Amino acid sequence: xxxxxxxxxxxxxLKKIKKRGNLKNPVRKLDTLIIGAGLAGCLLAWRLRAxxxxxxxxxxxxxxxxxxxxxxxxxxxxGRWAVKSWQIDALLPEAEQCYRTIEAELGIEIYHxxxxxxxxxxxxxxxxxxxxxxxxxxxxxLGKLSPQGNAPSTxxxxxxxxxxxxxxxxxxxxxxxxMRAELQTHHSYQEARFEHRLLEQDxxxxxxxxxxxxxxVLFCEGAAVVHNPFFPNLPMKxxxxxxxxxxxxxxxxxxxxxxxxxxxxxxxxxxxxxxxTYDEEDLSPSPTPEAKSSLLEALAKIxxxxxxxxxxxxxxxLRPSTxxxxxxxxxxxxxxxxxxxxxxxxxxxxxxxxxxxxxxxxLLQDHPLxxxxxxARFQ
Ligand SMILES: Cc1cc2nc3c(=O)[nH]c(=O)nc-3n(C[C@H](O)[C@H](O)[C@H](O)COP(=O)(O)OP(=O)(O)OC[C@H]3O[C@@H](n4cnc5c(N)ncnc54)[C@H](O)[C@@H]3O)c2cc1C
Numbered sequence: 531x532x533x534x535x536x537x538x539x540x541x542x543x544l545k546k547i548k549k550r551g552n553l554k555n556p557v558r559k560l561d562t563l564i565i566g567a568g569l570a571g572c573l574l575a576w577r578l579r580a581x582x583x584x585x586x587x588x589x590x591x592x593x594x595x596x597x598x599x600x601x602x603x604x605x606x607x608x609g610r611w612a613v614k615s616w617q618i619d620a621l622l623p624e625a626e627q628c629y630r631t632i633e634a635e636l637g638i639e640i641y642h643x644x645x646x647x648x649x650x651x652x653x654x655x656x657x658x659x660x661x662x663x664x665x666x667x668x669x670x671x672l673g674k675l676s677p678q679g680n681a682p683s684t685x686x687x688x689x690x691x692x693x694x695x696x697x698x699x700x701x702x703x704x705x706x707x708x709m710r711a712e713l714q715t716h717h718s719y720q721e722a723r724f725e726h727r728l729l730e731q732d733x734x735x736x737x738x739x740x741x742x743x744x745x746x747v748l749f750c751e752g753a754a755v756v757h758n759p760f761f762p763n764l765p766m767k768x769x770x771x772x773x774x775x776x777x778x779x780x781x782x783x784x785x786x787x788x789x790x791x792x793x794x795x796x797x798x799x800x801x802x803x804x805x806x807t808y809d810e811e812d813l814s815p816s817p818t819p820e821a822k823s824s825l826l827e828a829l830a831k832i833x834x835x836x837x838x839x840x841x842x843x844x845x846x847x848l849r850p851s852t853x854x855x856x857x858x859x860x861x862x863x864x865x866x867x868x869x870x871x872x873x874x875x876x877x878x879x880x881x882x883x884x885x886x887x888x889x890x891x892x893l894l895q896d897h898p899l900x901x902x903x904x905x906a907r908f909q
Contacts (some may be wrong), residue, residue: 556741560584563737563744565724568597569702569878570871571750572709573886575718576632581894586742587713590723593754594815595706599845601773601795601805602700602879603787605646606671612648612659614671616856621880622696628883629700636708639701646697647681649790649832650689659692671695682783686790686834697787699795700879726759737867746867746893753813753848755872760862765853765908768813769876772821772846773805774829780837792828801842804829806876817844851875857885859892860905869893870905 562578564571567589575585604625606618615621629641650656656675663672673693681687713719729739729747736743749758753768779800788794795803807821822844830836852858852873862868871889874881891897901907 557738557743558586558741559736559743560586561745562586563588563739563742563747564750565747566750566752566754567710567713567719568595568706568750568752569600569882570752570874570886571748572597572706572713573628573882574748574750574871574889575713576709577886577890578893579716579718581890583894585713585718586744587710587719588722588724589710589719591721592723594752594848596752596771596847596849596874596878597702597706599771599773599847600702600878601793601803602702603793603795604696604698604700604877604880605694605787605789605793606696606880607648607662607668607694612655612662614668615877615880617884618671618696618880621884624884624887625700625880625882626698628887629705632705632709636712638704638708640705641698641700643698644795645786646694647676647691647786647788648694649681649685649687649691649788651791652689656689663692684781684783684833684835685788686832694789698879699787702879729760731865731867735867744867746869749868749870750872752850752872752874755850755870760865760868761870764858764870764872766872767810767851767853769849769851770809770813770846771806771849771876772809772817772825772844773803773807774822774825774841775801775803775843775845776839776841777801778837778839781833781839788832790832792825792832794829794832802839804832813848815846815848817846821846849874849876857881857903858905858908859885859889859899859903863906863909873903 561583562585564575564585564587567587571587575587578585606615608615633640650659660675662668663674671694676691678687678690681691710719729737732738737747751758755764756766777800783796785796792804804825807824850872855875858873859871892899
């Protein structure tokens, strides 16, 4: 299923990588090469290094990176049907522990627990969420109904709202920056595009790339995995997303995420962010005027009156989603030593801590992978 595609033209940079791998340069033996330094690659590198493994991470700043634009919102109850997100009861404590440990180790603040208020869209929505809030399985994530009109007066509140417990936002761009810098100080990070066609297996079953010789290669390329010749038929369904960051001094709101169709996240000091759009057609990496209009329309639905605001940034990226909305982890079926972790979709902030732990336990301790996330489910 995962045969390599044909080789193409060799350019100067490829020659350079090849030259570094010739006999004059000593071979750098290590356990793992990681391709991609977004959330998945950074957390895997962190966990593997903590387990005493030698890693080298390649990250290509020229390619789209979902982690660098994500708001990092963790919302335990999602979607039109307001259901608990997949495995959320296991994901939440793992995420908190993982991000708190990283904060302490790297001296950064990235994990921000925050109340989240979800507004009902209509009477059906109200009934549905009301029913869930009486279900004991939802007691840890859904609060009681706050009747229509009880929300802050600046917000539209046609049908009432519910508080969602366990929500947070994770500063993923800061996490990624700090982890890349940490890897760099240990000479374990290269800001460079990884050229798949130069990866070869030697007679000792080590994977050779330039002057590196590694036991395994972990591909964590996000949506760019569609260009990976070793895994050509992955059932990916990338979804473009855009958000707007803005300043607005005339919008006093208690600290909470407000979810009414789209989410509005107040950061404090008059700074806000609204998001996110979902587009499966346009997979270009750049922001669009259409998304900007749609986000401003969404803001007008959240606020009774939209005050004057100053747009600071419009960010766009590709979510690495899969057709069954589950992560994908596992080993290449025919090329031992080549692995993949992908499919974090729109929920990387909550999924990545547990998925990377399970993956490392699989790699180092031979723990079986949950069949629901195992790459083997597509064979
Ligand atoms: C607009 C937007 C908003 C989002 N908001 C949220 C949110 O609120 N909450 C949430 O949980 N999730 C959110 N997400 C989703 C989240 O960003 C992703 O789930 C997560 O960041 C995916 O991480 P990743 O490491 O798998 O992929 P990426 O972050 O895309 O990282 C992949 C990396 O691999 C690199 N790469 C690829 N090919 C190569 C190569 N050949 N050589 C070297 N490097 C390579 C890329 O440059 C990139 O840096 C959002 C996404 C978008 C686009």
